[in-house]
Amino acid sequence: MTPDFVKTAPIQTLLDRASGMNAEGGDDRLKAIVRDLIEAVMVAIVKHDISESEFWQAVTFLQQGAGEFGLIVPGAGIEHFLDLYMDAKDSEVGLSGGTPRTIEGPLYVEGAPLVEGEANLSDDADDTDTLHMSGFVTGPDGEPVQNAVVHVWHANSQGWYSHFDPTREQTPFNNRRRIRLGADGRYAFHSKMPNGYSVPPGGATDRLMKAIGRHGNRPAHVHFFVEAPGYRTLTTQINFGDDPFAADDFAFGTREGLLPVPDRRDKSAFIAFDFQLQRA
Ligand code: MBD
Ligand code: FE
Numbered sequence: 001m002t003p004d005f006v007k008t009a010p011i012q013t014l015l016d017r018a019s020g021m022n023a024e025g026g027d028d029r030l031k032a033i034v035r036d037l038i039e040a041v042m043v044a045i046v047k048h049d050i051s052e053s054e055f056w057q058a059v060t061f062l063q064q065g066a067g068e069f070g071l072i073v074p075g076a077g078i079e080h081f082l083d084l085y086m087d088a089k090d091s092e093v094g095l096s097g098g099t100p101r102t103i104e105g106p107l108y109v110e111g112a113p114l115v116e117g118e119a120n121l122s123d124d125a126d127d128t129d130t131l132h133m134s135g136f137v138t139g140p141d142g143e144p145v146q147n148a149v150v151h152v153w154h155a156n157s158q159g160w161y162s163h164f165d166p167t168r169e170q171t172p173f174n175n176r177r178r179i180r181l182g183a184d185g186r187y188a189f190h191s192k193m194p195n196g197y198s199v200p201p202g203g204a205t206d207r208l209m210k211a212i213g214r215h216g217n218r219p220a221h222v223h224f225f226v227e228a229p230g231y232r233t234l235t236t237q238i239n240f241g242d243d244p245f246a247a248d249d250f251a252f253g254t255r256e257g258l259l260p261v262p263d264r265r266d267k268s269a270f271i272a273f274d275f276q277l278q279r280a
Helices: 009-018 028-047 052-064 066-075 078-092 204-211
Strands: 114-116 130-138 149-154 176-180 186-192 221-227 234-239 263-265 268-272
Touching (some): 009 028, 052 066, 066 204
Parallel strands (some): 114 176, 130 268
Antiparallel strands (some): 130 186, 149 176, 149 221, 221 234, 263 268
16 A cells, blocks of 8 residues: 555655656656656655664665675565466466476576586586486477477585585586487486575575575575477476475475475485476
8 A cells, every 4th residue: 555645746756757757768668667666665664664774774785785686586585476477477368287487596697508418417526416307398288399408507515506606616507508309308417416505694685584584595406497499488497395495495486396306316316307398
């Protein structure tokens, strides 16, 4: 509910000017979005009677934490909201079925090596167990999808992603590949078992989560984009069903149908997982 004070003429005029609504140049759609975002902040200020010191605390937090914005967004559930919104729009037009989508997260990197056949993702020298994952990419009628590319990326045994690893111990594109599939739609790769991800200790996301009584942990997981000519690109991930955070993911990325339990044997773990795409 918009407080009456925000609805008064002077505030609405301020909003129009601040968002460029009555300026000549610029993008009209962006103006309208910026106006609503500024108004949402004004509404929160009035609703919670936010003090000057709280206001500056928030500005300082956002300024210092700007580099973690991509992490705060999934932590706030907004990226998952986007998935739920896309699902709802799909079902409105009768589009359903296939592997559920879920969040991309902030840690994808373009340009991973393009490989064919059984792929090895990891360069790490540690003696972590090996994950073997394989399955088929099919379409709505179970037909094999031809010429698909599976983008896969995941954390190392310490929960860090290459290109974002503060220990700087990973080679570029470690645990990141694009796998080109053949006519049968089969994919297979092996890599070092990922561990669950935790937000950087003491960083903006960590501090925000603690301040609202939450944590910044994700279960161990593997991310995918699955793309193929004639099909809709799928953004998804599997989360390990036996991870302690499987039901308590700070980023809300876990979904029913995406929680396989690895078959752990000796130094290996196996996951069989098929992807079903929707037609474009
Ligand atoms: C991750 O690894 C991730 O996948 C998401 C969504 C957020 C933070 C870290
Ligand atoms: Fe991730």
